[in-house]
Amino acid sequence: MVAQEFTVDLTKPLVFQVGHLGEAYQEWVHQPIVSKEGPRFFASDFWESLTLTVWWAVPTIWLPVVCWFTMMSYRMGHTPSQIALIVGAGIFLWTLIEYSLHRFLFHIQTKSYWGNTIHYLLHGCHHKHPMDGLRLVFPPAATAVLCFPFWNFVKLISTPSTAPALFGGGLLGYVLYDCTHYYLHHGQPSKDPARHLKRYHLNHHFRIQTSGFGITSSLWDNVFGTLPPAKTTGKSS
Template identity: 85%
Template structure:
């Protein structure tokens, strides 16, 4: 007797359903539903609330933290030009973190119940519902948790007086990334640079999801050979 394939009911909370898809999850999650109305994740209103974030909450919450971190390095004796270089270096480090997370964590292949469930929460939901405006930026509570290992990483590669500014630069890079990501989905760019970046990102969603992992730029896609071919990019125009 052949077991019946599991079917996700889109009218019910999704998070604890998707794990049952097993090996079929990867195919299901990469068939996008283009609607600005997002699905319900949880039965609990509390947990549901934590999954929804307006885009402007990101700069509102994190830019003061960026400023505080930068001021710490200034108070420890660094000049403004030195701090500016550290902030730029932090932004540069973030672009690599952004690429690495997107390629190796957000696009990890899963097939177990909990693997599918966690992947859907982290990134799968975005590919399934790419226009869900309240799930395009990272929830602040999750960002706060991830700041701890990022701070420790920065401490390993810098000195006590440069760590705050370097971390602040990385956090500023994250704010730029999340705001850019929202704009690429919901903005209507009129100039060439943001318009091409929007095409580049939507190409990742709707044509070749195994390439084009950069959000704020295609730099690391070029470095690591995950740049979509020009022919594929041209088809997305």
């Protein structure tokens, strides 16, 4: 007797349902529902609230942190021109992290119950509901957790006086990334490069989801050969 395939009930909280899809999860999650009204994740109002973030919370919370870390390097004796270079290096480092996370973690193939569940929370929900405006940016609590390994990594590759500004630059790169990502989904750019970036990113969502992993630029897609085929980079539908 063939087991009946599991069907997700979109009227009920989704997070603890999607794991039951098993191998069918990958196909299901990459069939987007284009609606500005997002789904319910959890039955608990507390846990549900942790998944909802307005876009302006990202610069409001993290830009003061960027300034504080940058000033640490300044107080340690670095000149403004040196600080600018270090911060620029941090932003550049972030672009590689952005690409790597998107390609190797956010698009990991899963089929187990918990694998599907965690993937849905990390990124699958965004592909299933790409216009959900309250789940487009990373929740501050999750960002704070990720800052710890990033800070330790920065300390490992830099000096004590340059590490704060390098970390601040990386965090600034993250802020630019998350705000850009929100704008690409909900803004209406009329000029390049923003218009090109919007087409490029929506192409990743609605046409070929196994390439085009850059958000703020296509730099690392060029470097690592993950540019989408030329025939799919035209105007989005």
